[in-house]
Amino acid sequence: MVILSEKLVPYFLGVHHLTRDEAIDHNTAYSTVFFGQTVPIIWDGTYFYINKSSDHSFQRASYSGQKHRHLLKFMSMCLPDGYCLDIRGPFYGNKNDASISDYIVSTKKELEGWCENDDVMICDRGFRDVVDVFSELGYEPKMPVYLKKGQNQHTTKEANESRLVTKVRWVVESFHARLKKFRLLSERIDNQLVPKLEQCVRITAAALSKYRGAIVQNKNSEEDKKMFLVM
Template identity: 60%
Template sequence: MSLCLADGYCLDTLGLFFGAQNDASITNHITKKKNALMEWCEPGDIMIVDRGFRDIVEAFSDLGYEPKMPIYLPKGQKQHTTNEANEARLVTKVRWTVESYHARLKKWRFFSDRIENQLLPKLQDCVRIVSATLNWLRGSIIKDHNTNHMDKLAKLMTDRLTKHNYLATLVQQGKLSTKKR
């Protein structure tokens, strides 16, 4: 599991976990240990997670963090409401940097192929060294550190969270039709 900042820098990589373990069991293990997580995070910090963490969201809340995750589509519902879709977009806007970091990590030849069992005891050290090297040599994933531009973009996205969806209203009222009149 990786602790990444919104600009793509990796703070830490936690543990080595088997492929059969899902995100929730990994996070559950980490929240029970707490030490590595507490080193970097403070109560009130926002944790951007993917849907694999749905079972552990409550544990993050209990630790004082604010977990944010894209919303699941309820059974029988064909699409998200406008507010749900906008909330999911906000999470995705930040989450892509984490995915981009993982893609950078996997581009290293050592991690792109099968890893021999004899290297397993040193694997955690290798991951941390490569993470530090990526931070140092590659820099942040978001290159434009123009905070004025980023602030405007963030404001635009948060303003659109509460904006009414007029097109959806027209469709629900039956005022839009595919047939010509």
């Protein structure tokens, strides 16, 4: 595990393992048309179930009121073709996506140094509390539009803006599905392995990047280009 963490992970995981030009190459036909030649980063949280701990403080912190189970969370940052740029964690089960993202952005300087102004941060509605943080750092947050109070349905413009996000964001869910196919991570994690969970998750994510590659293939196919020309 130590050797994999030293020899595999730094080359296939982490913000700085790709240059910006390499990251832009992971854009799809959709993300290029929707957001231009920027670096869109898709944020989403995932979780791994653990056993109930005998440590009272850890037991309370790891309990998720949403899932009604004990778990630890990780935050994934994927590129538009499903390639994992980075994954951070673990975080306690009682933390939500917005507070985790706020923590990452405020404490991880490598993200601030690698991203440029107007880079797009794509997320779901659970990140509404961190949208202002992204904006203050010069990024452009994108998430599905909320219905306003007293509004029964979205306007055409709001619905289309939401579709731009969902059309690109689904790949992070597919990445999480890949990640959880590994037997160690697909079952409830024994608490003795919790101290090594971060290493296991990062090694698995790096191995997926190296050996499985991107989720969206033929991402700049001629059919996609023709479709946009017709539009």
